[in-house]
Amino acid sequence: MSRYTGPVCRLCRAEGTKLFLKGDRCYTERCAMAKRNSKPGQHGTRRTKTSEYGLRLREKQKLRRFYGLNESQFAQIYEKAAAMPGQTGHDFLQLLERRLDNVVYRLGLAVSRRQARELVRHGHFLVNGRKLDIPSAVLRAGDVVSVREKSRDVAVLKGNAEVAASRAVPAWLEINGEAMSGRVVTLPVREQIEVPVNEQLVVEFYAR
Structure with missing residues (x-):
């Protein structure tokens, strides 16, 4: 599809x-x-x-x-x-939640998941110091996501980072606006995941 x-x-x-x-x-x-x-x-x-x-x-x-x-x-x-x-x-x-594109969005380094996916695919981000351009990559606790040095002057990323510095991020993440980076502090628990759905109904859909 x-x-x-x-x-x-x-x-x-x-x-x-x-x-x-x-x-x-x-x-x-x-x-x-x-x-x-x-x-x-x-x-x-x-x-x-x-x-x-x-x-x-x-x-x-x-x-x-x-x-x-x-x-x-x-x-x-x-x-x-x-x-x-x-x-x-x-x-x-x-x-x-642990997908790279979602983490970039949750950190405020992108204004939407669609934009986050595009920025990741274009190779603007590092994970633990290494370039990673796979939006579906699942991050672990302790992983550090940062904007590549060469990408820090990209207007979109600069604007996103400035806005992100003044916004709250989920408790399982932390953001360093000046360094244009963030870290997965711990794996998210249900109370920290803000989604407008009842996930049990989704489980029932697939288990039918």
Whole structure:
């Protein structure tokens, strides 16, 4: 399945919640959800009855779109989480959070996961001092993510780093705005992962 390239605000409206796909715009009154909180299309205002399957499907789609993954990537991460000991839902979210593109976004070095993915692919970041251009790479506690020396004058990265210095990051991460770097302090627990979904419904969708 190819990656969605249409207007991302349409995805938020389809799921009925903010997925924060447009960066800073999502925090302003220009957000599409603030303007029109209804499903897209001519029948978007109709009330429909959702089945149990439909409810689980919507949660799965919501989480997949929140992290910007295609179906095959998403399913592979779920299979990996299902093979891990512990609660599958929590392990699933933790694996999603530990992706390099998500960590770059959570540190504030990118305004959205889509931008983070693009910046990583272009080779602007180092992990533990080595260039890593794989957005799906899963980081571990103690890993340090930094902007390459050659990339520190890139306007987008400079602007992102300046904004990031004044923003709070999740408790499992720490940011050094001046050095344009961050560190994974510890692996995230469920209470530290802010996602607008019920992960148990996603687990039930795949376990059906």
